[in-house]
Amino acid sequence: METPRINQERIRKYLEQGKRFDGREFDEFREIIIETGASKKAEGSARVRIGKTEVIVGVKMDVATPYPDSPNKGNLMVTTELLPLSSDRFESGPPSIESIELARIIDRMIRESKFIELEKLCIKEGEKVWNISIDIYSINADGDLLDAAGIGTIAALMNTKIPKYNEETGRVVFGEWTNERLPVKKEVPLSITFHKIGNHFIVDPTQEEEDASETRVTIGSADGVISSMQKGNHVSLSVEELEHILDMSEKVWKHLISKIDKSLK
Amino acid sequence: MRKIVIPGEIIESGESYLPGEGTEKKGEDIVSVKYGLAEESNKLVKVIPLSGVYLPRRGNVVIGKVENITFNGWVVDIGTADGAFLSLSEVPRYIDKNGLDELMGIGDMMIAKIVEINKRGIDLTIKVRGLGKIEEGLIIKINSNKVPRVIGKEGSMISIIKDETKCDITVGQNGLVWIQGATVEDELFAKKAIMFIVENSFVEGLTEEVKKWFEKNKK
Amino acid sequence: MAKKDSEKFERPDGRGVDETRKMSAKVGVIKNADGSAMFSFGDTIAIAAVYGPRKMHPQHMQDMEKGTLRYNYNMLSFSVTERIRPGPSRRSQEISKISQWAIEPVVMIDKFPGNVIDVYVSIIQANASTRCAGINAAALALAHAGIPMKDMVSSVSIGKLDKQLVVDLSKAEEDWEEGEGATDIPITMTGEGKVTHIQLDGKIGTKQLKEAIKLAKKACKDIYEVQKAALKESVDLKE
Numbered sequence: 001m002e003t004p005r006i007n008q009e010r011i012r013k014y015l016e017q018g019k020r021f022d023g024r025e026f027d028e029f030r031e032i033i034i035e036t037g038a039s040k041k042a043e044g045s046a047r048v049r050i051g052k053t054e055v056i057v058g059v060k061m062d063v064a065t066p067y068p069d070s071p072n073k074g075n076l077m078v079t080t081e082l083l084p085l086s087s088d089r090f091e092s093g094p095p096s097i098e099s100i101e102l103a104r105i106i107d108r109m110i111r112e113s114k115f116i117e118l119e120k121l122c123i124k125e126g127e128k129v130w131n132i133s134i135d136i137y138s139i140n141a142d143g144d145l146l147d148a149a150g151i152g153t154i155a156a157l158m159n160t161k162i163p164k165y166n167e168e169t170g171r172v173v174f175g176e177w178t179n180e181r182l183p184v185k186k187e188v189p190l191s192i193t194f195h196k197i198g199n200h201f202i203v204d205p206t207q208e209e210e211d212a213s214e215t216r217v218t219i220g221s222a223d224g225v226i227s228s229m230q231k232g233n234h235v236s237l238s239v240e241e242l243e244h245i246l247d248m249s250e251k252v253w254k255h256l257i258s259k260i261d262k263s264l265k
Numbered sequence: 266m267r268k269i270v271i272p273g274e275i276i277e278s279g280e281s282y283l284p285g286e287g288t289e290k291k292g293e294d295i296v297s298v299k300y301g302l303a304e305e306s307n308k309l310v311k312v313i314p315l316s317g318v319y320l321p322r323r324g325n326v327v328i329g330k331v332e333n334i335t336f337n338g339w340v341v342d343i344g345t346a347d348g349a350f351l352s353l354s355e356v357p358r359y360i361d362k363n364g365l366d367e368l369m370g371i372g373d374m375m376i377a378k379i380v381e382i383n384k385r386g387i388d389l390t391i392k393v394r395g396l397g398k399i400e401e402g403l404i405i406k407i408n409s410n411k412v413p414r415v416i417g418k419e420g421s422m423i424s425i426i427k428d429e430t431k432c433d434i435t436v437g438q439n440g441l442v443w444i445q446g447a448t449v450e451d452e453l454f455a456k457k458a459i460m461f462i463v464e465n466s467f468v469e470g471l472t473e474e475v476k477k478w479f480e481k482n483k484k
Numbered sequence: 485m486a487k488k489d490s491e492k493f494e495r496p497d498g499r500g501v502d503e504t505r506k507m508s509a510k511v512g513v514i515k516n517a518d519g520s521a522m523f524s525f526g527d528t529i530a531i532a533a534v535y536g537p538r539k540m541h542p543q544h545m546q547d548m549e550k551g552t553l554r555y556n557y558n559m560l561s562f563s564v565t566e567r568i569r570p571g572p573s574r575r576s577q578e579i580s581k582i583s584q585w586a587i588e589p590v591v592m593i594d595k596f597p598g599n600v601i602d603v604y605v606s607i608i609q610a611n612a613s614t615r616c617a618g619i620n621a622a623a624l625a626l627a628h629a630g631i632p633m634k635d636m637v638s639s640v641s642i643g644k645l646d647k648q649l650v651v652d653l654s655k656a657e658e659d660w661e662e663g664e665g666a667t668d669i670p671i672t673m674t675g676e677g678k679v680t681h682i683q684l685d686g687k688i689g690t691k692q693l694k695e696a697i698k699l700a701k702k703a704c705k706d707i708y709e710v711q712k713a714a715l716k717e718s719v720d721l722k723e
Contacts, residue, residue, distance in 0.1 A: 001330065001342065001344070001406070004330060004372070004374050004404045005372050005373070005374075006374060006399060006400075006401050006402055006403070006404060007403055007404055009401065010401075010402070010403050010449055010452070013449060014449045017449070019449075021453060038608070038609075039529075039560065039562050039563055039608055039609045040527060040609055041562060041563060041564050041565050041609060041610065042562035042563075043562075045562060052515050054514075056560070056608065058560060058561065058562025058563075059562065060561065060562050060567035062566075062567065079561075079570055081570050083558075083604065083606060084533075084535075084556070084602070084604050085514060085517065085520075085531070085532075085533035085604035085605075085606060086514065086516060086533075087516050088516065088535050088538075092556055094571075133561070133567055135560065135561040135562055135567075135570060137560055137606070139514060139531070140514050140515050140516050141516060142515070142516070174565040174566050175565045269715070269716045269719050271627055271636060271711075271712055271715045271716070272590070272627050272632070272633035272634065272635055272636055273590070273633070273634060273635030273636050273674070273675040273676065274712075287632075289634070296634075298592065298632045298633060298634060299627075299630060299632055299633075300627040300628060300630060300715055301630070314630040315630070315719060316518070316519060316628055316629060316630045317518065317519070317629055317630015317631065318518055318536070318537060318538075318629075318630070346536065346537040346538045346539055346596065346598075346599035346600075347539075347598070347599070348539070410630070467719065
């Protein structure tokens, strides 16, 4: 059931007093649990829980021809499935716009931050490169699937081992791995979504808070460098509000990184 | 006897036993058809479900949300597979056929009572005192199977919560609970207390535990 | 199964011929669902969520005499060695239907006319016997959801590797190439011992098939105990 209007009014009223239902600060995330290696057949995988929200992300690699406009770089593809098992709000069938947008936001965050050193994934320029497929699945939806997906993606990529490649046949030896990790940058990009409720901005909404959210802005950044941004939903923001979010984002990134740093290694 | 049983499990065996709710008689055996707590008294064996969706009964007080407005009433979501309906004629005052959404619009919450359950669906009324539109407060959802524990024998448990938190609380049999207090803090405190009961529903002497919990958690 | 042979037969992971892999089961793993469970045979991990009974959409598909049980089986793209493109495949659609038929006989759907019970099963990690793990998880999730059921169902794959019958096929065994190769026989049985699902592909004589079914019956009993424990242990009666 969508959060009742009277609850949303209470959420707004409480925010006016500077408080959230679960006692968190406006810029505080719920408890985050990261488990890497959640699926052994994947090149890399991670299961992430933020509060009761849970996602599982897997990375599969293969060899393919490069995209024509990047003949010496590996290929990257991100897909998302909002599984009906994770919520009664999701239906079986072709990808919803919600899942498509989520995948594309995560894609941009990874791509634009150049987190994966795609130039190191070239086998033969113009002919053969590594293909990276990142697949994100929701397991339980309780708000902020987006940021959970972002953390899951980073954790899975940092956990990814390159499979064995047979140079003679030009094919991957599936099921066998080298000891080489996927080449990634030191600076870890994270997606952080800010939600506007009344006159306030919060991060990591529970489902109730997300239902009360009027508009959201997701910022993908690493250590103060913003590489991607997306505003969603149909309520507008003032320039001051946008600046306020930008000011918050660096601080929140630092908090978040310190919270999950250990689990990512 | 109090034990957890699963579907297909034989609870008791013997001619004299009678199959109550959640059970079936197969030959001499009383077999459970649910995952739940099996209880036997006076040879009647029943299984109380631990989980599962709300099963509506006539006379139940429920909390619901207006999903749609038709020409003669409100379609209400009370969390059941079959829909519930509040007809114009079951409202305590005269409403013009064009004025339905003035009383309650889509998305509004209400406390209602189940008058009848038939093939068409579930018929509700708000004609009785204490029923009607919910103007403000907090709605929380608990598993409907825990409602008896939250209410307590003759309302004893819920009375303790109301007194300690100074909130008005209505527990719908369908698992939706309405809390209204002087401050949002009081309402959240009542919510916490209710969740404590839900999580400890199997504890014997729960009333004492709840009283202790309030001692510990009072500001 | 000649006694002499079974003493010598070596399975890739060293198991006895009638030994299942280590099983693990847990309920309540997906909080949003009305009922949910995880079940694993060794490295094969399945999760299941049940929503319902609830309104059936589209309305014209409602069955007004009894309810509908809908089963959706899918494998996560990275659950296998070579990535599976997301979305339904002919294989997953067939497995969904077979699995629905495997469970429906014990679900009392006549209690939900016009409504639907949705069962969603996802394979997180695959090492063969995925449909069996899925059915075991689904049965747990249905019970956990408080759905009235006449009995539980338990599912296992029996294999024949060359001439040797084995219980609970792993992927390495599914790909067995020696002698007569591998024959794969997934079977589902109720707690009472009735067969609700059986499939076969390979090559086997009638006598051995009957033995395979007997092996399945015993293995299903063991699986039933694991399922029962998962349901009972999830409640702390605090007594």
